[in-house]
Amino acid sequence: MSLPQIGQLVQVRNMTFIVNDVAAAGSDMSPACTKVTLECVDNDRLGHIMEVIWERENDQTLHIYSDETFPDVNDPFDHPDRVDALELAILWSSPSVLGGPKLMSPFMGAIQIEDYQLEPVSRALMLPRVNLLIADDVGLGKTIEAGLIVNELLARGRIKKILIVAPASLTIQWQSEMEEKFQLEFKIIDRDYLLNLRREYGLNANPFTSFPRLIISIDYFKREQVKNLFAQSDPGNNALKSWDLLILDEAHNAAPAGRQNYVKDSDRTKLLQAITPHFEHKLFLTATPHNGFTYSFTALLELLDPLRFNRGPEVDQKQRDLVMIRRLKENIMNKNFAVRSIVAITIENNDTDAKLFDLLNSYIKARLETSNTTQISFAMTMLKKRLLSSPLAFYRSIIWHNYAIGEIDESNVADEKLLLKITQAAIETFSDDNEKDELEENAVKEVTRVMKRLNEKEKTLLSEITRISSDSYQKHDQKALKLLEYIKNKLFSGGGWNNERLIIFTEYKDSMEYLKTILDKIDDGGRILTLSGGTDNAKREEVKYEFQTDPEKSRVRILIATDAASEGLNLQHFCRYLIHYEIPWNPNKMEQRNGRIDRHGQKSPEVFINHFIYANNEDSLFLQVIIDKVRTMREDMGAISDIIEKNIEKVMLGKSRTLDFNDNRRDIIKRDIKRDIAAKYEYSGLIESFEESKKSMKINLANIKKIVDNALKISGVKGIEPVLDEGLKNMCGLIKEVPLSWQSVKKHLKDKNGNLLKLIFEPNKYLEREDTAIMHLAHPLIKFSISEFRKQLFSFNSQMSRLTYKIVDGLDKVSIKASARYLVVGALGHLLHEEVISVYGNPGETGGFKHNKSLEAELENKEFSYTEISTELAGKIRILIEKNKKNINAEIGAKISDRHEKIERTLAKKAEKDAETVEKLINERINEIKKRLDDFMNKTGEEYRQLPLFTEEEAQQFRENMKWLDYRLAELKTRLIKEPEEITRHYQIKDEKSFFLSITVYIPAKLAGEARG
Structure with a gap:
């Protein structure tokens, strides 16, 4: 059985494919087994990738089609547009690892590209391995930037298998954006996908090998069964990694969580530690890359690129600048981003509401005096936050609290570690509101159960709070009345709804229900939608579609959404008004909400952000101070949000009345993260590269x-x-x-x-x-x-002769352009490079065709016509081609030989440079780890001095990190030997192939006219 070669057309299982790769199937198989990677060219499955063991396929269904050969001079002439289109088809679909300045990705998407969005893809092409942390501001288009990089690497043949890991609420958005903007099909791995796959292909079917482009939610990925399936998808016996590209969205969620003195690996951190070694390239996306802990930031960078970073107390700033891109809106010049107008809507509590706030403050103060622990503070905080949200949210929380109070057993000994674990779980970021409510309710109950019993004063206070809440939770409070007034002013004109839209964000699903009940009274049908975390994907997409549809065609005007549902919502097309129904204590949540309409693609020159402030409530006025303060701190938002949240909690519980920003994490983040000042330039170089690419690729x-x-x-x-x-x-x-x-x-x-x-x-x-x-x-x-044109390269079904002529004014002699496909195959059986090579010359009557480089520019820039020529002239042209056939082949062969030498030198230099870079990086990491271990063993260094301050949990994490350093040291020593060898082998040329493509004859107009005459 003969084996196919890269670039050939083959028939397998009654389908037609182009051969992409040919390689030994693996060390554990027979040497006679050959893995062939195929890309389908049948129109019903165009682009589908399939891998087969060639020798195990049914011999009766296999066929290798003959390659393109020198055109038959006796075939009819093609129209020159058809031959030009054939060459364009090859030019626009030829991968190459050689690099170069030309960018393909800007021409591979239905997107309006801003010049600053070309920076990440340009930076990516400078790296031997594309490991980038894209940390741009909310709304600048990180998804578009990632899509451009994906398409560029695909076009250059550097990647095939891609995995996107994202929050559950964003998986469908990633799928739709990749499809709509870049025409890239991705499958989402979830429970249903796994069940359907096994129903169709059997119980051993692995979702991670089912399709080359996949998306999975990070929390579904954490499940043991899913992690095991991923591990099984990579046999680990190939010099190439099984996966080409990992995209991690909201990457800050995978960084270790900050604690008082140290950071602790989360389940998400551990998942990323397990999967990242399987990927050749990685893109991490986040608007808040740093949480104020250097250990956490360096751990994230280590996950991104373990050859450039080790987790530890210091950031290698030189390496950071190579992999991190960080731009804020205000740093990007000449971009007409919407002006953000933030205005407080002032209201006054009525007597009942004011009394409820006073009673709750008194109750919290009394409770903390009798049962003051961190966990009890959590329970009191939940009550205060829900009261500031809505009457219904508070009513349901006070019912939980009353129930838990009845379960108090003073004989219970508080397990502080367990309570900490429960309360920490309840404040995690959730994509499901039902899960959030359940965990909060459970945390409040467990914390309350170990409190001391209520004294008489506390019982009286709680009884009165419960009575007032029970009487008022179904009524309109002052905030709801002010909201209705706002809607009448902004969304109504001439007594009816206008075309404006409004988003109302709230932290709680209970508050969303409260608002929906109130607003239903002004809804004349289909005006108001709700969206909460946990809404099924189909419903979520339906809501997004309706809200993003032109108001002339959709009745929807208001969307009420929870924070759990807001992540990744892009709602800027027809909406410029947003209201925070309550002020989040964590400013990062407010910024995420604002980013739903204040983002790239907003058509309005101004967006209006509103929130409510009670003029007669100290807590509310204090939150306004927070909003004013954080406007000046946007660049540090990821680090300061939790600092501010803790400050607010102290104030709301009566433990403090001042805002303390003396936490050193703002200084740490300024040291660890350098904003991309280059973003202030005009990006003129990128635009020039863009235009050069368009010209060199003949894209017009x-x-x-x-x-x-x-x-x-x-x-x-x-x-x-x-x-x-x-x-x-x-x-x-x-x-x-x-x-x-x-x-x-x-x-x-x-x-x-x-x-x-x-x-x-x-x-x-x-x-x-x-x-x-x-x-x-x-x-x-x-x-x-x-x-369709690539199929014309093979004789089995060709509709083309690949032979044409052009009639040109001002030309003295008959000239010929001959073109061939040239492919370079690597030592690992992969395609390194493909291009069209052309020679130009004047044919002699008895032969003697010679390539004339100066003739190329002359012929390519001339206008031409195509009319039927006389039979006599056509015969002469055919004879002329036949007489020069040998010389044409020789000239193409000579040019290919010259091109081969240049490509070989380029690849050798690239291999040497990349191998040296990797070797240097590995040695730097080895020396860095050795120093840290030596410092600790010698009882010097910052880590040793901090150890007595650590809690048991922090000390345990520290011991795990020390073990990790030992493991990393051994791993790096192994990689120091293997990595340079693998890089060198990756760029080695195993074979080269050339296939004749086309012949174009340039006929002087005078000669064509004489022949017709």
Whole structure:
């Protein structure tokens, strides 16, 4: 059985594939086993990746098609547009690890790219391994920046298998954004996906090997069964890592949690420690990269790039600057971001509400005097936060509290460690409000059970609080009345709803229900939606779609959402008003809420953020001071949020009346994180690179139309038809018919109502029109067109002769352009490089064709025409090609030989440079760890001096970190030997292949005219 070669077309299991990789199947298999990686070119499964053991396939269904050869001079001439489209198809789909300045990704998405968003992809291409921490401000478009990097690495052949790990509430958003903006299909691994996969393929089916691009929620990934399935997906017997790229969204959630003196690994941290070694490249995304603990920040950086960082008390600032990108909105010049207007809505408590606040403050003070522990403070804090939220939220919490008070048993001995664990669990970030409420309720009950019994004063206070709350929780409080007034002013005009929209955020699902009941009274049908954490994905997407639909077409005007549901919501298209129904004690939550409308893509020049302040309530006025203070601290938000939250808690519980910012974590974060000052530049270099790429890749309106129009016609249907719209007709077209084998493209050519979209062929022309669609290089229509031309390279079903001519004015002699595909295969059986190589020259009557480099620029820049030439001239042209065939092949061979030498030198230099870089990094980490271990053993160094201050929990984490350093030291010593060898092998050339592509004859117009005459 003969083996296929990279770049060939093969038939396997009655489907047609291009061969991407050919390699030994693994050390534990027979040497006769060959793993072949295939990419489907059949239109119904275009782009589907499949790996097979070639020798184990049914021999009767295997077929290797013959490669393209020198065109038959007796075949009919193709139209030159068709041959040009063929060469463009190869140019636009040729991967290469050589690098270079050209960027493909800006032309591979339906996105309006801002110049600053090119910085991460440009930075990524400078790194031997793409390990980046993208820590841009909320709303700057980190998802777009990640998508650009993904498409760039895919286009260069550097990645295939991708895993996105995100909070559960963001998995569908990632899937839809990758599909809508970049036309990349991802599957979401969850319980249903696993069950369906095993139902179809058997109990041994592994979801991590089911598709090359996957998404999974970080908390589902933490389950033992899921972690085991991931481990089983990587046999670990290959020189290449099993996974190419990891994208970790909201990466700060995986950093160790800060404690009083030290940091502790969370379950998420441990998960990332287990999976990151399986990935070649990693992108970490977060708007708050630093929590104020250097140990936590360096642990996150170590997960990102263990060759550049060790977790520890210091940040290597030189290495940090290479991998971290951090820009705030105010640092990016010449960008018309919306102005954020933050205004407090002042209200006054009525007598009943004011009395309830006074009673609760008295009750909290009394309780803390008799049972003052950190955990009891938690229970009192929950009561205060819920009272500041809504009457219903407070009522339900006071009912919990009364029940727990009845369970008090003073003989119970408080297990402080258990209580700490329970209360810590209750303040974690949740994506499910029901789970949040359950854990909070359980924590309050457990903490209350070990309190001292109420004295008579406390009983009286609690009884009165409960009575007032029971009487008022179903009534409109002053805040609700003010909200209704606000809505009437902003969302009503002329006695009816206008086209403005409003988002109301609250911390509690109970408050969301309270608001929905109140606002239902002004709802005339379909105006108000709610969204809470735990809402099923289908409903969540439905709500998002309705709220993002033009108000002229959707009745929705108000969205009430909880914090648990807010993460990752992008709602900026038709909404500029946002209200915080209560002020979060953690300012980072407020910033996350604001980022839902104050973000890239907001059309309004100003967004309006409002919150409520009680003029006659000290607690409320104090929260206004917090808001004013944190406006000046946005760059440090990740570090100071928990500091502020703890300060607020002390004030609200009567333990303090001042705000203390003397925590040294602001100084730590300024030291550890350097903002990307380069973001203040105009990014002119990136724009120049962008334009150079467009020119070198020949990406323009005429060429995009050319490849689509000709692919359709080759397939036997009409090409692009004109649009009637005067403003669009030069850049747009309609496609009314596609081949039967292109049926999956149809849905991308119509809107949701089945109307034909006007297809924009002008590259990077982004129009705010729902009746248009951008035709970029990753769009299914372009992919199918490229695939159609790639099939023409093989003789089994070709509709092309790959032979054409162009009639050119001002040309003295007949000239020929001959082109070939050139592929370079690496030692590991992977494709290193593919390109089109062309030679230009004047043919002699008896041969003697020689490549003339100066002729290339002359011919490529000349205008041409194509009309039928005489039979006599056509015969002469055919004879001329045949006579020069040997010389043409020789000249292409010579140019390929020259190109091979240059590529070999380039790869050798790249291998040497990358190997030296990696070797240097590993040695730096080894020396760093040795010094830390020596300092500790010699009882010197900061860690040893701090050890007596640690709690038992912190000391246990410290001991685990010391073991980790020992493990890392041994691992790095092994990698010092293996890594440089693997890098060198990765860039070694195993084989090269060339396939003849096309012949274009340039005929002087004078000669063509004489022949016709």
